[in-house]
Amino acid sequence: MNSTTTQFVPSRRMGLYEPVHQMSMWGDFRNTLLDSSPPPELMLEVNANLDNQSEDTTSQGTFAASHRNDQEASKPDDKVLRRLAQNREAARKSRLRKKAYVQQLENSKLRLIQLEQELNRVRQQGLCVGGGIDTSQLAYTGNSNPGISAFELEYGHWVEEQNRQISDLKNALHSDMGDTELQIFVDGGMQHYFELFSMKVMAARADVFYIMSGMWKTSAERFFLWIGGFRPSELVKQVLSPHLDALSEQQRLDIVNLTQSCQQAEDALSQGMEKLQFILAQAIADGLLQEGNYLPQIGAAMNKLDDLVRFVVQADHLRQETLQQLSRILTTRQAARGLLALGEYLQRLRALSSCWSSRPREQA
Amino acid sequence: MEKIGKVASENGVVIFSKSTCCLCYAVQILFRDLGVQPLVHEIDHDPEGKDIEKALMRMGCSGPVPAVYIGGKLVGSTNEVMSLHLSGSLVQLLRPYQQTNLSSHD
Numbered sequence: 001m002n003s004t005t006t007q008f009v010p011s012r013r014m015g016l017y018e019p020v021h022q023m024s025m026w027g028d029f030r031n032t033l034l035d036s037s038p039p040p041e042l043m044l045e046v047n048a049n050l051d052n053q054s055e056d057t058t059s060q061g062t063f064a065a066s067h068r069n070d071q072e073a074s075k076p077d078d079k080v081l082r083r084l085a086q087n088r089e090a091a092r093k094s095r096l097r098k099k100a101y102v103q104q105l106e107n108s109k110l111r112l113i114q115l116e117q118e119l120n121r122v123r124q125q126g127l128c129v130g131g132g133i134d135t136s137q138l139a140y141t142g143n144s145n146p147g148i149s150a151f152e153l154e155y156g157h158w159v160e161e162q163n164r165q166i167s168d169l170k171n172a173l174h175s176d177m178g179d180t181e182l183q184i185f186v187d188g189g190m191q192h193y194f195e196l197f198s199m200k201v202m203a204a205r206a207d208v209f210y211i212m213s214g215m216w217k218t219s220a221e222r223f224f225l226w227i228g229g230f231r232p233s234e235l236v237k238q239v240l241s242p243h244l245d246a247l248s249e250q251q252r253l254d255i256v257n258l259t260q261s262c263q264q265a266e267d268a269l270s271q272g273m274e275k276l277q278f279i280l281a282q283a284i285a286d287g288l289l290q291e292g293n294y295l296p297q298i299g300a301a302m303n304k305l306d307d308l309v310r311f312v313v314q315a316d317h318l319r320q321e322t323l324q325q326l327s328r329i330l331t332t333r334q335a336a337r338g339l340l341a342l343g344e345y346l347q348r349l350r351a352l353s354s355c356w357s358s359r360p361r362e363q364a
Numbered sequence: 365m366e367k368i369g370k371v372a373s374e375n376g377v378v379i380f381s382k383s384t385c386c387l388c389y390a391v392q393i394l395f396r397d398l399g400v401q402p403l404v405h406e407i408d409h410d411p412e413g414k415d416i417e418k419a420l421m422r423m424g425c426s427g428p429v430p431a432v433y434i435g436g437k438l439v440g441s442t443n444e445v446m447s448l449h450l451s452g453s454l455v456q457l458l459r460p461y462q463q464t465n466l467s468s469h470d
Contacts, residue, residue, distance in 0.1 A: 257452055258450060261449050261450050261452065262450060264394060264397050264398070264449070265394060265446055265449055265450065267393070267394075267397065268390045268391065268393040268394035268397065269390050271389070271390060271393045272386045272387055272389050272390025272393065273386070273390075275386045275389050276386040279384070279386065304384075307385065307386050307387065310387050310427075310442075311386070311387065311390075314387065314390075314442055314443075314446070317442075317443055317446060318446055318450075321446060321447050321450045322450060325450050325451060
């Protein structure tokens with residue numbers, strides 16, 4: 001019986017493309033498993049002849065009849081016999097490769113389940129890096145992007161160091177430490193934030209969407225996201241101002257001006273971002289419902305993403321400038337209290353996220 | 365470069381920009397918020413645009429746009445503008461050129 005339909009799983013619907021598709025998947029396994037592999041044309045024939053070992057369905061199909069009836073060892077028949085043997089061999093190798101490939105898939109699946117379980121366990125112990133990596137988004141981890149993996153690792157260390165600095169600062173403020181010594185803690189705290197901004201700039205160049213989505217942050221922190229981080233004016237208004245005491249009149253005025261300038265700068269950047277969104281959407285939507293592929297539109301959109309990186313860099317610069325201005329306006333003691341307030345605020349946000357994610361679920 | 369100097373000295377506040385640059389747009393918005401109508405010179409619509417771009421980069425504008433000139437002098441790019449604004453210095457620089465009433469912020 002002469003069969004030309006391919007007999008591969010998973011899908012018979014793939015039709016014409018299927019053999020080629022299978023071939024490209026198994027290509028990697030060729031070298032690891034077998035010393036030689038049949039040429040591509042032969043592979044196609046194999047697909048059609050997996051279980052059929054008696055027919056040669058090549059374009060030289062006229063040989064079929066002579067093969068069946070002619071048992072003499074004539075030259076054309078030798079060729080045919082050899083070809084058939086090669087077909088069988090190729091089919092066998094093909095089945096082996098497929099088996100190996102499926103085996104590797106199974107192993108990967110098991111590994112993925114193991115990783116998910118480990119991640120859950122570590123999260124429950126409260127040791128997880130950043131805490132912002134949701135297992136439901138495991139498919140996205142930064143593992144495919146070394147710049148992002150590096151950032152997540154560094155961020156984990158950053159948070160640990162942050163927690164240490166917060167308790168050091170608390171102790172320092174409760175002690176009778178002088179201003180000179182206290183200033184060292186203040187400078188250290190500020191520097192720590194500046195390091196975070198540098199890390200974020202590098203990560204933004206690796207994957208700006210990652211930064212824009214606040215992927216490394218916990219869920220409550222992400223709620224307050226503004227261009228990849230906290231909104232500096234909110235910081236001044238909500239976290240710092242209410243907890244700064246003994247401000248002089250000049251200081252009060254300076255803080256008001258700083259808040260206003262900050263808000264104006266934020267508004268300008270926000271409007272610039274809106275324009276960028278508009279332009280990006282326009283580029284992607286250009287020429288919908290037309291013939292041809294969308295590669296030009298994707299290309300145009302990719303170019304515009306460079307602008308997005310610039311916005312993230314600018315927003316972090318604004319955060320840094322705000323902190324620096326504050327350290328100029330405030331006394332050492334006030335700045336220390338401000339840094340402590342900020343640190344505790346962020347700790348509370350992270351605690352809220354933990355609490356939220358571990359709240360008892362309603363039974364369905 | 366001559367053209368830059370000419371445009372800068374003939375206009376109080378100049379922003380060298382590109383029509384596709386959204387960060388340039390953000391700086392324009394900020395200036396308008398501060399009651400200033402800057403001259404926006406789009407170098408991608410200027411036949412000498414490439415030369416202007418090179419000159420700006422040589423002067424240290426990494427963007428190279430936006431490049432802001434106030435009173436004929438180069439102030440810098442977005443970083444410099446933001447730093448000056450947060451320190452309160454930008455408003456002082458712009459005071460001679462403020463045309464409209466300052467918009468108020470709550």
